[in-house]
Amino acid sequence: MAPASSRGTGRTGWLRVDRLVPRHRRCGRRAGEKGGSLTGPSPVDRGKPGSKIHVLSEGAGLPLVVGVSAANTNDAYALKPLVKAIPAIRSRRGPCRRKPGKLHADKAYDHADLRAWVHRRGIQVRIARKGIDTSEKLGRHRWVIERTISWLTGYRRLTIRYERNANHFLAFLTLAATLTCFKKLRKTTT
Structure with a gap:
């Protein structure tokens, strides 16, 4: 000052x-x-400072993995770390399940190497293709993740980033995802 x-x-x-x-x-x-x-400056400026929230959720919208990146980076860079971080799901019988059956993603993740990488992991790829697929087809699945992100940004601390350290912001994001899972799972069990 x-x-x-x-x-x-x-x-x-x-x-x-x-x-x-x-x-x-x-x-x-x-x-x-x-x-x-x-x-x-223009709000759609690609060189803008800030952060972006990345969420990988299950079919009903419960957040499984969350991440934070710089706002001026491509979304495709976040896909591999998110898929690798999926926790093991305990099943009633058999080994723990470590991979989903299908992966739905929007056009930002449409890269040939990402498609091949996800396919090699044994996951069905449902990524919208640029210039070919319309948003109407993917819209049936996209609203789930949009709702999940709105659940997370419903916490005041995540609406605007106040923390300078990205680790602190990620900690609050992880806490919000945990609270969201707890609230939604508590409703289904009662």
């Missing part, structure tokens, strides 16, 4: 009136000049 000015009260604070300057003046552009925006 900048040192206090001689005009102020002599202490540093959050609101410094002498430091408040309109955005277009700070950027060296006048309001309305081409290239200058009074609302800030």
Whole structure:
């Protein structure tokens, strides 16, 4: 934080009136000049800072694995770590099941090497293909993961990222996934 000015009260604070300057003046552009925006950078800018939540859920929407990545990275990089992190599911008889039967994903995960990698693990691939499949076909399955993400972002701590450390944010995300599973499974058993 900048040192206090001689005009102020002599202490540093959050609101410094002498430091408040309109955005277009700070950027060296006048309001309305081409290239200058009074609302800030574009929200769809691919170079934006921030984080992205990745969730792998089962068919009913219970989160099995969660992850956090930078907002400006491709979603496809998160698929392998999420699939590898699927916990073993205890069955009534036989060995523990470590892989799902099918994997549904949207067009962001449409890469030939990812399809081959998932297929080699013995999982049926249901990834929408860019330019071929429509969103209507995948929409029957996509709403499940969208609902799961809305359950997780229902916790105030995850709506806006307050933590600087990604490990802390991931810990809160994991806690939210655990609480979500507990609440949903408690409803089904009672």
